[in-house]
Amino acid sequence: MIKIHAQHLLTPTGNAPKRGSEMKKIYEDFDVDIFLENGKVVDIKKHSTTDHVTLEAKLVTPAFVDAHTHIPFIGKRTKEFLLRNKGKTYSEILKQGGGIYNTVNHVKKASISELVKENLKTLNLFKRFGVAYIEGKSGYGLDISTEIKQLKVIKYLNEISNVKVAPTFLGLHAIPKDMPKKTYIEKIKENLDYIKKYTNTIDVFCDKGVFLPDDIKELFNFAKIKGFKLRFHADEIENVGATKLAVNLGAISADHLLKIGDEEIHLLSTSSTIATLMPGTSFYLGEIYAPARKLIDKGAAIALGSDYNPGSCPIFNPSFIMHLALRYLKMEPEEILTAYTLNSSYVLGIENGAIQPGKYCDIALWNTEDFVDIPYMFHHNFLTAIVINGKVTFY
């Protein structure tokens, strides 16, 4: 049994996902003891005695859950960063054979053990900033065997890492260079049962110059029948109708959403699809931000993520992502906490993100009583300890 004395406790509670104004309703208490057994919260009581206190902190929150990353990958794309600085766009670089294709070359060449080693280091960086659980995707193979290699890497990472990774198949990340789009989609369809051995979630980059709704509609319908949860990289570069399709198919999440309009905002507000936003990508590409305020005000559920990847967002730090969410998505502090814990857990299909008796929860301990200090001084690390699956790491 672990006993955590919290001078200040902040956490979402209740069932996920929280929608609209519900996202602001956070449970707050002071001077309490939190009792944990095997990662599960068993009790929260007013602090009485310092006997048997294992941990102590000015502020205790659920550890963060990152709803969208592109781990595992290897290799850098520094040159593209410079090219974009000179005016080349993300789409132009991809069209000319760089971008995602660049990382595909690196991942194809790397062995499983190299990928495991590199990405385990990254998971520990996430952890250092209070992240206990992330999503990870394939998508840097663009052929079945390399895509599966990435999913195997996630499986091996989960065997050795404290931070856990929920796997997603993103074979439809770009059009393979050596195969027509249609043939590749057909190949994926034939291999869905094989893919299902590694993950039950399928994602697509549904946007201009990549896969359009008409390309993938049938495959995604079929995947849904086979029991896959659907996710979409939707309408990030241009509004191609990806969000509409995501909602129509009952996708668990529609991600990015930079170019959506009022129609999509209405659809997301009245459906069970979670709007998953990654303001780090807008910042990094110098793009516009998703209409988060409108989405929340209309009643949509928002999850937050980093989109950590070597091209459009090499940022894993949740303090900075939350800074951007406050500043440019105009979200409230309580909303960002909900979006980075309980709602992101819902997108990943895991129980996490709420410090509440009877629930499993990874926990972060901070050296400030004010939660807003974390995004406010984003380059300062306030984390003093993190408890993942009942195991404590001190910093």
Ligand code: NIG
């Ligand atoms: O979420 N939008 C597509 N995919 C990623 C970028 C991946 C890459 O450039 O390597 C994204 O931004």
Ligand code: FE
């Ligand atoms: Fe992404």
